[in-house]
Amino acid sequence: MIDTATALELVTIHGSTSTIEQEMELENALDYVLAKDVTSEIDMPPFRQSAMDGYALHLNDGVTYSLVEEIKAGDDTNPTLQKGQAARIFTGAPVPNTANAVVMQEKVRVNGEEIILKEPVDQGANIRPQGEQIRAGAIAITKGTTLKGTHIGFLASLGVTKVSVCTKPSISIVVTGNELVDSGEKLAYGQIYQSNGYMLTAVLKELGYANTSVVTIKDNFQHTKTVLKSSLASHDIVLVTGGISVGDYDFVGKAFAEIGVKEIFYKVKQKPGKPLYYGKKGDTSIFGLPGNPAAALSCFYVYVYPLLKKWEGAEQVSLPRISLPLLADYTVKGTRAQFLKARIQGAGVTILGGQSSAMVKAFGDANALVYLPQNSAEIKKGQMVEAILLPFK
Numbered sequence: 001m002i003d004t005a006t007a008l009e010l011v012t013i014h015g016s017t018s019t020i021e022q023e024m025e026l027e028n029a030l031d032y033v034l035a036k037d038v039t040s041e042i043d044m045p046p047f048r049q050s051a052m053d054g055y056a057l058h059l060n061d062g063v064t065y066s067l068v069e070e071i072k073a074g075d076d077t078n079p080t081l082q083k084g085q086a087a088r089i090f091t092g093a094p095v096p097n098t099a100n101a102v103v104m105q106e107k108v109r110v111n112g113e114e115i116i117l118k119e120p121v122d123q124g125a126n127i128r129p130q131g132e133q134i135r136a137g138a139i140a141i142t143k144g145t146t147l148k149g150t151h152i153g154f155l156a157s158l159g160v161t162k163v164s165v166c167t168k169p170s171i172s173i174v175v176t177g178n179e180l181v182d183s184g185e186k187l188a189y190g191q192i193y194q195s196n197g198y199m200l201t202a203v204l205k206e207l208g209y210a211n212t213s214v215v216t217i218k219d220n221f222q223h224t225k226t227v228l229k230s231s232l233a234s235h236d237i238v239l240v241t242g243g244i245s246v247g248d249y250d251f252v253g254k255a256f257a258e259i260g261v262k263e264i265f266y267k268v269k270q271k272p273g274k275p276l277y278y279g280k281k282g283d284t285s286i287f288g289l290p291g292n293p294a295a296a297l298s299c300f301y302v303y304v305y306p307l308l309k310k311w312e313g314a315e316q317v318s319l320p321r322i323s324l325p326l327l328a329d330y331t332v333k334g335t336r337a338q339f340l341k342a343r344i345q346g347a348g349v350t351i352l353g354g355q356s357s358a359m360v361k362a363f364g365d366a367n368a369l370v371y372l373p374q375n376s377a378e379i380k381k382g383q384m385v386e387a388i389l390l391p392f393k
């Protein structure tokens with residue numbers, strides 16, 4: 001059995017990266033990874049901009065200025081102000097080249113066609129210099145960034161309409177088990193509702209991977225081989241759940257071997273997810289995730305997420321990890337490394353109840369997974385632990 005760090009390293013070494021790029025309208029590019037740097041074609045702001053409603057001044061030594069102009073946002077006027085002259089100006093309006101400060105209207109007294117400063121005004125006050133945010137020709141966002149709403153907002157402000165992004169992988173989810181029944185049907189004794197397929201489809205969608213399909217199969221060797229073969233042939237990534245342990249009806253590992261999947265690793269010293277399998281056939285990666293839903297989800301965030309990100313050429317492949325103090329004592333069961341459903345609150349993190357690998361309920365309250373290395377034993381309140389930040393929490 002290998003340790004968690006080795007398993008993660010093997011996934012990131014062996015995971016393939018797509019070579020296909022596509023041009024995409026900016027508005028459709030949410031959650032795609034940039035395939036090329038985006039360079040700004042304009043200075044932002046494109047002109048010297050007023051940051052306040054007030055008066056643009058050509059500073060002199062006195063406190064009284066004569067009012068000669070009015071400039072609204074969107075106006076294309078650039079009046080010449082002599083020393084001691086002022087123009088009424090509004091937030092976002094172009095500041096005349098001859099003005100060297102803007103004073104907020106609250107800080108002046110208006111007297112007919114004159115304004116009187118209530119306090120001194122600094123040179124350059126309340127003027128956003130041209131190109132203050134970015135200069136034309138500079139890189140706005142680098143290749144490998146996963147585009148979020150914030151990035152789209154920034155690129156839109158630069159007038160970008162199209163971006164070059166990496167294609168997303170097509171993902172096949174194969175759920176195995178004789179006991180599985182689809183929701184909507186009545187449960188007979190010994191049966192449970194199939195949930196892994198719905199769960200993985202939903203968390204993938206949440207992360208921007210919508211090109212997914214689910215197949216449910218019984219614990220039958222021939223059928224397992226046939227379905228896995230066709231899933232591998234038609235997808236970039238295959239996620240199988242269940243049937244990967246050592247039981248007589250766990251056919252997934254044997255099927256992988258027979259259809260020519262190259263095993264990269266099988267079994268990791270971790271809880272949950274001990275029987276995790278990762279292999280490759282050609283460029284297609286395949287995971288054998290444990291059937292237990294919380295184990296499958298934990299392995300998804302720790303190992304599948306970096307594989308997806310690497311496939312897209314992302315700069316940052318793993319979920320971020322931070323160090324935080326534990327808010328209550330925790331006793332570790334067993335010696336394996338642990339990924340524990342946890343909630344970061346304030347300046348610390350609490351390990352939640354319901355840690356069984358069959359129990360997915362606590363994931364609803366979790367915003368992190370606490371990682372405890374092998375043989376952690378007793379962790380005391382206040383001790384620093386590593387927390388993996390879950391996305392969208």
Ligand SMILES: Nc1nc2c(c(=O)[nH]1)N[C@H]1C(S)=C(S)[C@@H](COP(=O)(O)OP(=O)(O)OC[C@H]3O[C@@H](n4cnc5c(N)ncnc54)[C@H](O)[C@@H]3O)O[C@H]1N2
Pocket residue numbers: 175176177179180192193194195196197241242243244245246247250272273274275289290291292293295357358
């Ligand atoms: N003798 C041993 N038995 C087991 C070992 C072991 O080392 N020696 N490891 C245990 C560990 S740890 C895990 S994790 C499980 C993993 O088993 P499988 O991946 O083969 O999963 P299954 O047995 O098929 O299912 C486990 C559990 O999950 C339920 N399940 C499966 N698929 C779904 C689904 N799509 N939706 C909802 N629930 C699902 C299934 O009914 C089982 O209860 O093996 C241990 N055994």
Ligand code: MOO
Pocket residue numbers: 270271272273274275290292295357358
């Ligand atoms: O490793 Mo299993 O996922 O503990 O139950």
